[in-house]
Amino acid sequence: KAYLRWTTNLPRVQPFYAVKCNNTPAVLWLLSALGSGFDCASKGEIDLALSLGVTPDKIIYAHPTKPSYHIRYACSQGVDTMTFDNEEELLKISSFHAHAKLVLRIAVDDSKSELKLSPKFGVPLSSAGKLLERAAQLGLQVTGVSFHVGSRCTESSAFKQAIADSRHVFDIAMSLLDIGGGFSGTDDSVSFDEFSEVINEALDELFPPDSGVRIIAEPGRYCVESAFTLAVNVIAKRAAVNETDGSSGKYLLLTSRMEYYINDGVYGSLNCILNFPENMKIEPHLHRPRLKSLLWGPTCDCVDKVLDSVWIPELRVGDWLLLDNSGAYTSSLCSDFNGFERALTFPVMTADAFNTLIRPHCTATFQTSCYSSEEKTCVSSCSVWSSNTKSTSKCV
Ligand SMILES: Cc1ncc(COP(=O)(O)O)c(C=O)c1O
Structure with missing residues (x-):
């Protein structure tokens, strides 16, 4: 549904799904069957996409700072389109993939996004010209410009400004504009319709259809966030004992606060809570008295805390909690820490x-x-x- 909405709303913009967001093969198969391209950030992601039948021309290697042997691998597989944002990267690319089709990643204003990317990636506009000159000296072909406004963008005007910034550095030999990702998958703060309207308007003004510029994007969260529900199981519980009696030093039992241990946490599918704790909301459907509760993940680490203070009915060991909108940056961030199994996916x-x-x-x-x-x-x-x-x- 998200994909079809995309093609309706942004007919000029071809999506290249960001594999990092959720690399479940079923997701890649489905998006591939629908005609999507893929944004891969490493040899492993390129490998995964190719193994599922994606052709190299449908892949952009969208990581501006790549290990040399990943560049060599992309070259060997015919994955030619790749981003860069610094001179050292150009030197590596000229050694390992001299006929690559390069895309200059520029830093844009990401202050309106929850997760910022410009501190790490993108050349400042003021240095872009020099970098393009260096690419020309090395005989490399720069075919376009890309940006990312940051993940979970909360203002559509960020795209308008970033498209204008791209126009500023676009030169006559370029033919590709990549508007990155950043869209929410749930229409929460800004609807996808509003983003689309602003983007279409900016593109029509600055990169009109008769300019011949091909427009692509790298949506991640938008495609998969609402498509997944995470089922977590209560594996243990205890009443909180976190206050001491001042005179005796003995623990006081706070029976009004419960602590639960669930079988997934920040080292598993719920890693994104470390960045967005406020986005983890539990809305119980049971009409029973609610107790102040804390949810821990399953590992031995205290960082593995899922929710600090939530009012929910008392749970039993063995109960399941269903967490909607769990498709983005969940399963793809799982680790094997402490030997706990990763969540299974049932498409x-x-x-x-x-x-x-x-x-x-x-x-x-x-x-x-x-x-x-x-x-x-x-x-x-x-x-x-x-x-x-x-x-x-x-x-x-
Ligand atoms: C280069 C690049 N493209 C696309 C994405 C996907 O972003 P989002 O999930 O916000 O759409 C990211 C996310 O980090 C990224 O770094």
Whole structure:
């Protein structure tokens, strides 16, 4: 749905989905079948995309600071389009991929975004000219300009300004503008419709269709955030004992505050809480008295805290919590810390969509798929889709 909304709202802008956001094979398969390109940030992500049948021309290697051997690998696979923002990168590229089609990443104002990227990437506008001259001296081909307004952008005007900045450094030999990512997947602070309107207007004014400039983008969060629900299980609980009696030094039991330990946390799918703690909201549907509660992740580390203070009905060990909008920067950030298993992914889609988009591309590795004909829902247990190779992926 998100993809179709994109093509309706931004007909001139071809999406290159940012694999880093969620690298579940089912997501990549589906987006590939819909016609998306892919933004890959490393050899591993390029490998994953190619292994799923994505062709090299549908990949942009969108990382301005790359290890040399990843550049060499991109070259060997025919992945030619890649970003840069500094002279050292140009020197590496001239050694390992001299015929690359380069895209200059510029730093833009990301003050209106929750997660800023300009401190780390992008050449300041004032230095862009010099860098382009250096690329020309090295005989490298710079084909376009890219920017990223920062993740979870909260003001559409950020795109207007960034497109104007791009126009400023665009030279006559260039033919590609990459407007990056940054869109929310949930229409929360600014709707995608508003972003689209502002972007279309800026593009029509500064990069009109007859300019011949190809426009692409690298949406991550927008494509997948609302597509996933994370199910977490309560594995342990205790009543809080965090205050001492001043005179005796003994613990006082605070029975009004509960602590729960769930089977996923900041070292697993909930790593994004470290950046956006305020975005973690739990809205209980049970109409029972609520207790002040704290949710810990499963590992031994105190940093592994999911929610500090939330009012929820008392939970039992074994209860499940369903967290909506868990598709962005969740499974792709999981680690194996402390030996806890990564969450399994069970892709679910309508049977019609499955038969049209996915089944024609399934190979022999496709094992089983289950249908509930009444609900017209297909629950797949395809091994090529499993995000965890250890998974037995039983149909549920
Ligand atoms: C180069 C690049 N492109 C695209 C993205 C995806 O951004 P978002 O998920 O905000 O759309 C990122 C995120 O860090 C990025 O660094």
